[in-house]
Amino acid sequence: MTSLNDILEKAREKHELSKDEIEFLLQTDGEKLFKTADEIRKEYVGDEVHLRGLVEFSNICKSTCKYCGLRAPNKKIERYRLTPDEIINFANEGVMLGYKTLVLQSGEDMYYERDLLCSIISEIKKNDIALTLSIGERSEEDYEAFRTAGADRYLLRIETTDRNLYKKLHPNMDFENRLACLKNIKSLGYETGTGCLVGLPGQTMSSLADDILFFKSLNADMVGIGPFIPHPDTPLKGMFNPDNFERALKVMAVTRLVLPDINIPATTAMETVNPNGRIIALKSGANVVMPNILTSEYKKKYEIYPNKICINEHSGKCRNCIEAKINSIGRFISTTKGFRKPV
Ligand code: 5AD
Numbered sequence: 001m002t003s004l005n006d007i008l009e010k011a012r013e014k015h016e017l018s019k020d021e022i023e024f025l026l027q028t029d030g031e032k033l034f035k036t037a038d039e040i041r042k043e044y045v046g047d048e049v050h051l052r053g054l055v056e057f058s059n060i061c062k063s064t065c066k067y068c069g070l071r072a073p074n075k076k077i078e079r080y081r082l083t084p085d086e087i088i089n090f091a092n093e094g095v096m097l098g099y100k101t102l103v104l105q106s107g108e109d110m111y112y113e114r115d116l117l118c119s120i121i122s123e124i125k126k127n128d129i130a131l132t133l134s135i136g137e138r139s140e141e142d143y144e145a146f147r148t149a150g151a152d153r154y155l156l157r158i159e160t161t162d163r164n165l166y167k168k169l170h171p172n173m174d175f176e177n178r179l180a181c182l183k184n185i186k187s188l189g190y191e192t193g194t195g196c197l198v199g200l201p202g203q204t205m206s207s208l209a210d211d212i213l214f215f216k217s218l219n220a221d222m223v224g225i226g227p228f229i230p231h232p233d234t235p236l237k238g239m240f241n242p243d244n245f246e247r248a249l250k251v252m253a254v255t256r257l258v259l260p261d262i263n264i265p266a267t268t269a270m271e272t273v274n275p276n277g278r279i280i281a282l283k284s285g286a287n288v289v290m291p292n293i294l295t296s297e298y299k300k301k302y303e304i305y306p307n308k309i310c311i312n313e314h315s316g317k318c319r320n321c322i323e324a325k326i327n328s329i330g331r332f333i334s335t336t337k338g339f340r341k342p343v
């Protein structure tokens, strides 16, 4: 019988784990796992923490993901769509606050067609920053045009690799298309981010282990993992499981073991379910934080899940607050753009 210590030692040496070993780690007390993930994080990506300034520019979405408050059938949410000038102004504010990476995120809102987005991307890229897009599934031509316009990175969580669960949670969507998008993004030379939700109704340890193996096989450059938080105006309302935080933390830590040099955020969802969630995550394998740079008016409306943190905080305040928290655990804010280090 292999022991916890043997598995962690193997991970340290080889950064390869079998599905059984991953499941074992997910089901065992997390203390040693978190410590090992923290040590591997320190060895491969150091003590610097990369901040990414998030501009959530539209909450209009054509998709129907059953867990998400922005889903098209949710008629209760007040929708907004920023103009190109507003987007660029928020981006400039992010640059002024010192962010070296900006992330443009939205629902799947086709109002922003290819040329319009390209002009926004090239305007923002006049600044000396890295630019990440997180706007969902688009055509190959779109991905190529955005890349040519200057986008450096793309985030598209696979959400779950369990095909049956995927089908149940995403009516009218196609798992194969999502996979094809990710492969396309990778082949265009974007730094590619993916990730999953943890604690979805019907999700098993076996399927979470498959998610981690998927991140490894894709050789993802970034992996964002968050606990599922039920939204009251979605079909999954009320399905909160208090174990989701710890479980998400474990999925994140095991991801650090198998992909030691990638960027892993301490996600906002983690802080939403645990008041110290981001710091705990930063001490369990994470090396990135993604504060929002919008005003309260828009932050409130970008309600993927309820009780999001920092809704009433000014973007400058969040910048200082998170810096103080990071410094308090002996880490520091990076002054670089924070690309994945070449292996
Ligand atoms: N709880 C937690 N995370 C969620 N997301 C969507 N809905 C929820 C929810 N209810 C995550 C998805 C998506 C990201 C932008 O937000 O993983 O990719």
Ligand code: FES
Pocket: 291, 309, 310, 313, 317, 318, 319, 321, 322
């Ligand atoms: Fe927003 Fe602390 S990060 S107030």
